[in-house]
Amino acid sequence: MNICIVGTGYVGLVAAACLAEMGNDVVCIDVNPDIIDNLKAGNIHIFEPGLEPLVARNVEEGRLRFSTDLAEGMDEALFVFSCVGTPSNPDGSCDLSYVDEVATQIGRLISDYKIIINKSTVPVGTADRVNEIIQSQVKQRGVTVEFDVVSNPEFLKEGDAVNDFLKPDRVIVGTDNVRTAKLLETLYAPFARSRDKMIVMGIRSAEMTKYAANCMLATKISFMNEVANICETVGADVREVRAGIGSDRRIGYHFIYPGVGYGGSCFPKDVRALIDTAKAYGCTPSLVEAVDAVNNRQKGMLAEKIKKHFQEKGGVEGKTIALWGLAFKANTDDMRESAALDVIQSLTDAGMTVKAYDPVAGGNARKILQDNASVTVMDNQYDPVDGADALAVVTDWNQFRNPDFNRIKKMLKEPVIFDGRNLFSRSFMKDMGFSYISIGRQPVL
Ligand code: NAD
Numbered sequence: 341m342n343i344c345i346v347g348t349g350y351v352g353l354v355a356a357a358c359l360a361e362m363g364n365d366v367v368c369i370d371v372n373p374d375i376i377d378n379l380k381a382g383n384i385h386i387f388e389p390g391l392e393p394l395v396a397r398n399v400e401e402g403r404l405r406f407s408t409d410l411a412e413g414m415d416e417a418l419f420v421f422s423c424v425g426t427p428s429n430p431d432g433s434c435d436l437s438y439v440d441e442v443a444t445q446i447g448r449l450i451s452d453y454k455i456i457i458n459k460s461t462v463p464v465g466t467a468d469r470v471n472e473i474i475q476s477q478v479k480q481r482g483v484t485v486e487f488d489v490v491s492n493p494e495f496l497k498e499g500d501a502v503n504d505f506l507k508p509d510r511v512i513v514g515t516d517n518v519r520t521a522k523l524l525e526t527l528y529a530p531f532a533r534s535r536d537k538m539i540v541m542g543i544r545s546a547e548m549t550k551y552a553a554n555c556m557l558a559t560k561i562s563f564m565n566e567v568a569n570i571c572e573t574v575g576a577d578v579r580e581v582r583a584g585i586g587s588d589r590r591i592g593y594h595f596i597y598p599g600v601g602y603g604g605s606c607f608p609k610d611v612r613a614l615i616d617t618a619k620a621y622g623c624t625p626s627l628v629e630a631v632d633a634v635n636n637r638q639k640g641m642l643a644e645k646i647k648k649h650f651q652e653k654g655g656v657e658g659k660t661i662a663l664w665g666l667a668f669k670a671n672t673d674d675m676r677e678s679a680a681l682d683v684i685q686s687l688t689d690a691g692m693t694v695k696a697y698d699p700v701a702g703g704n705a706r707k708i709l710q711d712n713a714s715v716t717v718m719d720n721q722y723d724p725v726d727g728a729d730a731l732a733v734v735t736d737w738n739q740f741r742n743p744d745f746n747r748i749k750k751m752l753k754e755p756v757i758f759d760g761r762n763l764f765s766r767s768f769m770k771d772m773g774f775s776y777i778s779i780g781r782q783p784v785l
Contacts, residue, residue: 341365341527344413344420346694348375348406349500350386350605350674351459351494352423356506357391360398362530367405367413371626379406387673387700390502408500410445414454419527420446421457422470423494425605434463443470447477455520456489461554461610463617467491467514484645489525490515493544493550498604499671506531511538514546551617554610555628560595561602562634568598568780569641573783578780579762598779599620600679600734600760601638603668608635640680643686645777647755650692657691662724662752665735665761666698666705666717673700675708679760680734688714695724699737722747728758733763745772 341362345356348370355753359367362654369377371455375385382399384392390749398404407413414420424438446456456474458467471489478485491514496504511532513524521540532538541549568578579596587591602608611632618625641669650656668678674679684694694715701715709715721739725748733740741763749755749772759778766769769776769784776784 341351342416342418343367343527344369344410344417344750346370346413346420346422347438347460348379348425349423349425350388350498350505350563351496352421353379353384353386353395354388354391354496354501354505355423355459356404356493357394357398358531359527360392360404361506363403364527365403365416366398367407367408367417369410369413371408373408373565373744376406376408377632388501389499389671391672394502394548411449414446414449415530417454418523419455419457421459421492423459426460426462426609426613427605428609428612431616433616434461434609434613436462436466436469439470440473443473444477447474448481450474450478450485450487451483453486454488454669455523456487457492458489459492459494461493461550461606461613462485462491462547463551463613466541466547467523488515488520489543490520491546492524493546494551495550498674499669508532508537512546512549513538513540514543514549515540516542535715545667551614552609554607555614555631557595557608558602558611558635559627559631561597561599561607562638564596564598564629565601565638565641569638571780572782575619575782576780577766577782581780585620598762599638599736600642600683601635602678603639604672604676604683605674605676607634639682640686640745641779642679642732643683643685643690644685646683646692646730646758647690649758649775649777656687658693659691659728659729660693660695661687662731662771663694663696664698664721664724664731664740665737666696666735667701667735668721670735670737673699673704678735680705681708683732683760684709684715688712695728697724698735699739722751725751727751727753729753731759732760736761736763745774749773 343364343366345352345368348368355613356366356368378385400461424442427435429435467489493512511528515521571578582596585591615625615628647656652657666680687694696717706717756775762778766784
């Protein structure tokens with residue numbers, strides 16, 4: 341099948357490579373010529389485990405191409421996927437300008453039947469909006485062309501995106517057109533071989549499903565962060581509480597880890613967008629608003645603990661914190677709405693210096709933090725620790741889980757570790773002679 345993917349980011353490039361892997365002919369389009377030039381030269385602009393060999397193989401076998409020219413991409417395609425970004429507007433609503441632009445361009449170019457697939461996360465009603473934009477462009481051109489707009493939200497996770505796309509838990513297709521649903525079933529058959537993985541529903545339900553899924557996951561995280569904060573105050577240990585509640589199969593162990601608050605390119609903006617949509621339709625999304633508020637508070641929590649510790653020891657001014665982990669989670673280079681940025685801002689606003697390290701997000705972090713003279717991003721895990729007043733762990737990369745504690749102890753001015761991900765055992769920290777402050781557990785002092 342011939343496929344055009346518009347927007348070659350985390351979702352678009354992964355979808356393109358996986359669809360090409362199944363034997364389809366895929367053309368990837370992006371407005372950013374640097375991204376396309378790099379991809380043509382064999383350089384992938386994002387970090388995603390397993391993606392590089394998949395892209396390389398499919399390029400070599402002629403099933404995957406890259407271009408900045410949408411006309412070239414649409415020429416032979418039956419399926420046109422829109423995978424552009426849908427960031428937050430300043431008021432929290434979803435910025436649909438990239439989606440609108442793609443729809444406008446499609447409307448200007450479309451000349452035969454195509455299925456336009458919204459893969460971006462978009463508010464309920466966006467498929468209708470895309471339909472209208474394309475119709476109006478087609479009308480202006482004075483031509484008659486048939487097309488269908490389908491909602492097919494994506495559920496991949498950064499860091500495991502290739503696996504998620506190849507072996508999805510489910511494929512959601514929102515369409516009222518039986519023939520279109522059948523064509524999408526054929527397209528997705530290699531990924532969703534078990535029939536019940538393919539869930540066909542109304543377009544609005546499909547759009548809503550993506551927000552409901554992300555907000556449910558965000559709710560679990562905020563709930564657990566709230567529990568953690570209560571644990572800390574009442575003398576309980578959230579690690580023990582998690583084990584206790586997770587053993588109930590109705591609750592389960594997944595997604596109930598407390599930490600520094602959720603970040604990334606999806607949960608924060610999708611929670612805000614659902615609040616905005618609900619309010620626009622006259623609903624009161626009290627729970628989702630609370631999830632957002634708890635998360636905003638949680639993002640400040642680790643920095644507050646660090647500042648409180650040093651205030652009690654005589655002052656925060658001039659202290660240096662070694663910070664491990666800049667990406668919003670492990671296994672990605674994505675810095676969008678990463679809690680590390682909140683921690684750094686709060687510490688440097690208070691007059692502290694931050695020396696940071698991340699296994700893959702260092703390059704992105706340097707660009708974002710270039711105007712903050714109090715931050716240095718280093719290339720080696722132990723360089724920031726040398727001579728620092730404390731170590732703070734913000735992202736749960738595997739290589740931070742069992743570091744050389746003797747080396748850390750020798751390098752730090754004071755043996756203090758602030759752990760925003762509860763990676764270490766309290767008793768082990770105590771035995772090693774560290775002061776250890778984590779989330780939802782009693783400090784080791
Ligand atoms: P991204 O920012 O990584 O990629 C978007 C790409 O679209 C960019 O490369 C940009 O240059 C390109 N673009 C913008 N306008 C364009 C145009 N007119 N024509 C061609 N290309 C254009 O975004 P992403 O993280 O891949 O997310 C895309 C969508 O998928 C968002 O709606 C997001 O919410 C959703 N989503 C993301 C994830 C994730 O983990 N990143 C998971 C599921 C769903």
